[in-house]
Amino acid sequence: MNTLFRPAPTEAYANGAAQLPSPWAHALHKPVFITFLVPFLAAWITSLLGIRFGPLEVSVWFMAATTSLVGLARRLPAQNIVASATLIGAISLGISVVGEKTGIPFGPRTYTPTLGAKIWAVPCSIPLLWLVVVINARGVARLIMRPWRKTSYYGFRVIGLSALLAVLFDAGLEPFAAQAGHYWFWTTHSTVLNWYSAPWANFLGWFVTVLAILGFTTPWLINKQPLKQPTDFHPLVVWLLLNLHFATGSALAHSWTAVAVGLLANTAVTVYTVRGGRW
Numbered sequence: 654m655n656t657l658f659r660p661a662p663t664e665a666y667a668n669g670a671a672q673l674p675s676p677w678a679h680a681l682h683k684p685v686f687i688t689f690l691v692p693f694l695a696a697w698i699t700s701l702l703g704i705r706f707g708p709l710e711v712s713v714w715f716m717a718a719t720t721s722l723v724g725l726a727r728r729l730p731a732q733n734i735v736a737s738a739t740l741i742g743a744i745s746l747g748i749s750v751v752g753e754k755t756g757i758p759f760g761p762r763t764y765t766p767t768l769g770a771k772i773w774a775v776p777c778s779i780p781l782l783w784l785v786v787v788i789n790a791r792g793v794a795r796l797i798m799r800p801w802r803k804t805s806y807y808g809f810r811v812i813g814l815s816a817l818l819a820v821l822f823d824a825g826l827e828p829f830a831a832q833a834g835h836y837w838f839w840t841t842h843s844t845v846l847n848w849y850s851a852p853w854a855n856f857l858g859w860f861v862t863v864l865a866i867l868g869f870t871t872p873w874l875i876n877k878q879p880l881k882q883p884t885d886f887h888p889l890v891v892w893l894l895l896n897l898h899f900a901t902g903s904a905l906a907h908s909w910t911a912v913a914v915g916l917l918a919n920t921a922v923t924v925y926t927v928r929g930g931r932w
Contacts, residue, residue, distance in 0.1 A: 678726035685723045686887070689716035693894060700833065700902050707767040710834060711778045713898070714768075717891060718781040721788040724887040728876050737873040738784060744866050745783035749775045758858030760851070761840045768836055785891070787866050790818040791874065792888025793922065799884075799929040812871065816863040821918045822892070823859045825899040827851040828911035833902030849911060884930045893919060 692712040699706055726734045750773045752759045768776035794814040801807055828849040830836035839850040846853045867874075896919050903911040 675726050675729075675731060678723055681723050682720075682727060682887075685716075686720045689713075689720040689891075690894075692716055693898065697898055697901060700898065700905065703905070705767070705835060707769065710767055710836075711769045714778050714781040714785060717785045717895065721785055721888070721891060724885065724891075725788055725792075725874075727885070729874070733873045737870045740870045740873070741784045741787050741866055742780035744869060745787075745862070746772075746775065746780045748862055748865070749779050749783075752858070758861060759855045760858070762837045763840065764837045765835050767834065783862075783866070785895070786819050786822055787815070787863060787870070789888040789892045790815040790822065790863065791867065792885070793818055793892055793926050796884070796886070796889065796926045796930040797922075800932040808871065808875075812864065812867045815867060816860045818922065819863040820856050820859050821922070822896070823851075823856060824848065824918065825896050825903075825911065825915040827855070828906070828908045829899035829902040832906040832908060849908060886926070886930060889923065889926050889930075893923065 692709060693716070696706075696709045696713050699709065722734055722738055725737075729737075748758070751757065753762075753764070753774045764771065764774070764776050764779075768778045768782075770777055791811065794811045795802075797814060798807060798811050801810070831839060831850050839847070839852065841847045841850050841852045848856070896915055900912050900915045903909075903915070
């Protein structure tokens, strides 16, 4: 069976005690993922046609967050999912609000109405974006680091790699967000080193933000059951689909350097993730 949708056992035993997974998450995983594909394909097609529709972009991030959480719930208790999602949303919203008011840590930018209504000058879908990035970056990092999961400092290495992967994700997102998706506009000074108008400090801000978020949420994201679970490539699939959306928009905007960098980065990520996942 396809490892993306392969179900975990309905019952397992550890130290003589029955450990039951979340049956609702296993039942919902495939239909929720398919539901995510509907707005994703609609947004991708409208992008090809040169049509911009803000609510469609919001629905993509909402369903991407939903399928990410349901996928995570297949191996973690429901209370862990609620706690980690709440922490990710609250921390990312707080940092985004500070960034909007002060320009720290990301730099000066202005949000457009594309991502929906705003709360404290920040679109309400921004926490969804961060939730998708953090959960799937960590999921991909765990697959890459799978051969070394029994080594010392494995957890710290996963956190560091997750932050680095988030920076790579943002490198593909920024050209799309500023030119094709019109999520936001940067007001970067011409003398500041930038990537499609995003200042270099923005990427440092992403790295530090993901480190901070995982510093608080990792205890809730760890499976306390000492059971080996089947390899799950769902985070990689969500990751690549979103990057395909970004690359398509960048190509239509003739941002060929961004497309090339994204292609190389995601090819490398895919190779290392599949290799690690098959270990």
